[in-house]
Amino acid sequence: MFPIQAPFPMNVSPLRFADADTPAPRDIHPLGPGDLVPWLESRDAGTRAWVSASSFQGREGQSLVLPGRDGAPEGALWGIGAPADRARTRFSLGGLRAALPGGTWRLAGEMAPEARDEAALGWLLAGYRFDRYATATPPAAMLMAPEGVDAPRLEAIAAGEALTRDLINTPARDMGPADLAAAAEALAARFGADLRVTAGADLAAGFPLIATVGAAAAPGREPRLIELTWGARGPAITLVGKGVCFDTGGLNLKPGASMGLMKKDMGGAATVLGLARMIMETAAPVRLRVLIPAVENAVSGPAFRPGDILPSRKGPTVEVNNTDAEGRLVLADALALAAEDPPDLLVSMATLTGAARVAVGPDLAPFYTDDDAFADTLMAAGAAVRDPLWRMPFWAPYEQLIEPGIADLDNAPTGGFAGSITAALFLRRFAAGAPRYAHFDIYGWQPKDQPGRPKGGVGQGARALLEAIGGLA
Ligand code: BES
Numbered sequence: 146m147f148p149i150q151a152p153f154p155m156n157v158s159p160l161r162f163a164d165a166d167t168p169a170p171r172d173i174h175p176l177g178p179g180d181l182v183p184w185l186e187s188r189d190a191g192t193r194a195w196v197s198a199s200s201f202q203g204r205e206g207q208s209l210v211l212p213g214r215d216g217a218p219e220g221a222l223w224g225i226g227a228p229a230d231r232a233r234t235r236f237s238l239g240g241l242r243a244a245l246p247g248g249t250w251r252l253a254g255e256m257a258p259e260a261r262d263e264a265a266l267g268w269l270l271a272g273y274r275f276d277r278y279a280t281a282t283p284p285a286a287m288l289m290a291p292e293g294v295d296a297p298r299l300e301a302i303a304a305g306e307a308l309t310r311d312l313i314n315t316p317a318r319d320m321g322p323a324d325l326a327a328a329a330e331a332l333a334a335r336f337g338a339d340l341r342v343t344a345g346a347d348l349a350a351g352f353p354l355i356a357t358v359g360a361a362a363a364p365g366r367e368p369r370l371i372e373l374t375w376g377a378r379g380p381a382i383t384l385v386g387k388g389v390c391f392d393t394g395g396l397n398l399k400p401g402a403s404m405g406l407m408k409k410d411m412g413g414a415a416t417v418l419g420l421a422r423m424i425m426e427t428a429a430p431v432r433l434r435v436l437i438p439a440v441e442n443a444v445s446g447p448a449f450r451p452g453d454i455l456p457s458r459k460g461p462t463v464e465v466n467n468t469d470a471e472g473r474l475v476l477a478d479a480l481a482l483a484a485e486d487p488p489d490l491l492v493s494m495a496t497l498t499g500a501a502r503v504a505v506g507p508d509l510a511p512f513y514t515d516d517d518a519f520a521d522t523l524m525a526a527g528a529a530v531r532d533p534l535w536r537m538p539f540w541a542p543y544e545q546l547i548e549p550g551i552a553d554l555d556n557a558p559t560g561g562f563a564g565s566i567t568a569a570l571f572l573r574r575f576a577a578g579a580p581r582y583a584h585f586d587i588y589g590w591q592p593k594d595q596p597g598r599p600k601g602g603v604g605q606g607a608r609a610l611l612e613a614i615g616g617l618a
């Protein structure tokens with residue numbers, strides 16, 4: 146069972162800055178290729194000799210520890226690369242953190258505010274370890290919060306991101322619908338939010354798609370709708386996250402290679418919970434509602450079948466042409482509920498389609514919205530906080546692809562053209578009524594280690610939304 150009181154104690158210290166009164170922090174010098182020679186001119190002969198004998202040239206990703214007179218580390222050089230190369234990497238200071246010996250460090254020299262904020266956040270994010278099942282040593286190096294950064298805000302962002310990663314990384318055996326609800330409950334308890342879980346007969350009566358998709362799960366792993374609410378002032382924001390705790394594909398079973406990573410199919414839920422944590426910990430002035438349809442897309446007698454025609458909460462019937470297109474089904478009922486009490490902003494986040502991956506790969510979070518101004522706000526916010534997004538089209542001419550004939554809607558159009566777009570169009574039908582809707586088709590997984598982002602679960606879009614929400618208020 147998910148530990149309720151203190152879900153992730155191990156991450157706290159590495160995800161914080163060093164105490165402000167730590168004595169004698171050592172300097173990290175950010176240097177690009179053009180900065181090295183002038184910097185060396187002001188150094189003593191020993192330092193110049195040490196640096197010249199090394200391969201350090203200030204290239205992005207390079208680092209060099211500087212010894213003091215007694216041989217103990219006294220400072221470090223951080224290669225930040227030439228300006229033209231800086232778009233290639235995010236969170237490069239996170240990469241340096243692993244290379245540094247323990248103790249307290251600080252950033253020396255001037256940095257532009259955005260670069261400084263990115264560096265500070267990259268450092269914190271590099272403190273993340275997933276150690277629920279095996280000991281994982283966190284980095285020993287700590288950083289003084291650089292002058293001018295909003296340290297509590299960055300720490301809240303890092304903690305929210307760590308929650309997202311922990312939830313995704315936890316295998317489905319320990320992260321079923323009940324565990325996801327327990328995690329949401331622990332989060333609600335911590336920040337004084339309200340939590341409601343709908344299951345059983347109430348779920349079947351009010352949310353037929355969620356109940357049907359989750360029907361094949363074993364006892365104890367039954368489907369449920371998790372609802373968290375928090376905040377009394379500001380714009381109303383409803384976040385809907387896909388909580389498919391494992392996606393076998395259902396009777397249209399996924400082949401092994403495609404199923405391997407499907408513990409991450411609750412990545413949308415993990416990301417909206419991480420964002421909720423960021424919102425609550427920074428006390429953002431919003432009225433927050435989080436809705437998570439939590440199910441397991443399993444295989445057993447009660448499983449829904451290809452060809453079944455299912456009722457939905459909102460009314461339209463759905464022909465199931467592939468039981469592996471389950472995410473849009475469970476999200477449809479949750480979005481319908483959300484739209485019954487229209488918020489100022491409705492967002493869905495889901496590991497919804499393989500097509501989105503083919504289109505933009507694991508780094509970019511594709512999003513859909515009809516609100517051009519909000520799309521621009523989101524793009525700018527994503528760029529500012531290094532949470533890259535890319536806008537995709539709600540292409541109305543493809544509406545016909547999701548209209549099968551003997552039901553109102555088709556969950557899996559044949560041919561698979563524009564798979565991410567047709568899934569988004571499907572969701573938009575159920576979000577109708579909300580004045581502003583944005584849908585994110587995220588991947589939620591870092592395929593290989595990158596600075597600040599170890600291989601494994603990763604949040605996408607949450608920081609951009611947190612930033613954009615600030616402008617809504
Ligand atoms: N969870 C998957 C989508 C997915 C797969 C996301 C791999 C990230 C990585 C989703 O439920 C799914 O299986 N979608 C199908 C839909 C198709 C059957 C219409 C897909 O994308 O292939």
Ligand code: MN
Pocket residue numbers: 392394468469470471472
């Ligand atoms: Mn699926």
Ligand code: ZN
Pocket residue numbers: 389392410469471472496497
């Ligand atoms: Zn899925």
